[in-house]
Amino acid sequence: MKSFHDKVAAITGAGSGMGRELAIELAARGCHLALSDVNEAGLAQTVSLVGDRVRVTHARVDVAVREQVYAWADAVVRDHGKVNLIFNNAGVGLGASIEGMRYEDFEWLMNINFWGVVYGTKAFLPHLKRAEEGHIINTSSVFGLIGVPSQSAYNAAKFAVRGFTEALRMELEMEGCKVSATSVHPGGIKTNIARAARLDPSVGQLGIDHRNATVRFEKNFITTANRAARIILRAVEKNQRRVLVGPDAYVVDWMVRLMPSLYQRLVVQFSRRTMAA
């Protein structure tokens, strides 16, 4: 997609972080917006920030609820006449040991971070095919490239999003249709994700002090959400299969390429050193 001007973009999780910045950047490029989130206050703030240069609709949509996502996709096309882009961006965090993690928390995360992406892709795909150009942008993570202790549920969801999106991109190419797909792999981005995350005391088993884990985790957030949004939009313009967001994402990518399994030793050493500090 060479230009976003006069296109229509739907964004999940638009009430904060990268979803909000994607909305702001797309509006600046003349793209009409259909924004959704479960956080209605955050969503209202995003709407006020994008201005009135483009047509903006917004809705409370829980991406974990299939019917809501499908109803929203239909409403977007009804309200805007078409939809060209779906950013399956909404996501949550969870820190827990595998042994101590509650199934309730694991399922909560999978329903949002994995199933939310599947619902968004399948609900919007027929509408995107009817538009002159379409693109599906699914947010994975660097944790979709490497496994990390305490992040098993997040890893499972983000590895799954990556595999799902890579298969999707190839299927779209084989069909020869005008819809494409990009898998997004951000490193540490300065957003609310860590503060909104669930943290299980079982991380204590791994030597992680759950009282200050959020603050420690946020020290790894080095890229602004606005910079991340610009990088993601550039990748859509260039029709990239995947996009690494932030310098740390490149480091992780190279680490996995050079040491596909040995990287785990480095992660364990790094994690232990961080705990000791």
Ligand SMILES: NC(=O)c1ccc[n+]([C@@H]2O[C@H](COP(=O)([O-])OP(=O)(O)OC[C@H]3O[C@@H](n4cnc5c(N)ncnc54)[C@H](O)[C@@H]3O)[C@@H](O)[C@H]2O)c1
């Ligand atoms: N921040 C990072 O370091 C980082 C790194 C890699 C990947 N990511 C991913 O980027 C995406 C955006 O996260 P962010 O960092 O901007 O975080 P954020 O917390 O600032 O924004 C996430 C948004 O998703 C919304 N949301 C949560 N549950 C939802 C649900 N069930 N239905 C609809 N919306 C829901 C939240 O209300 C919030 O507005 C997520 O998928 C996240 O996993 C973030």
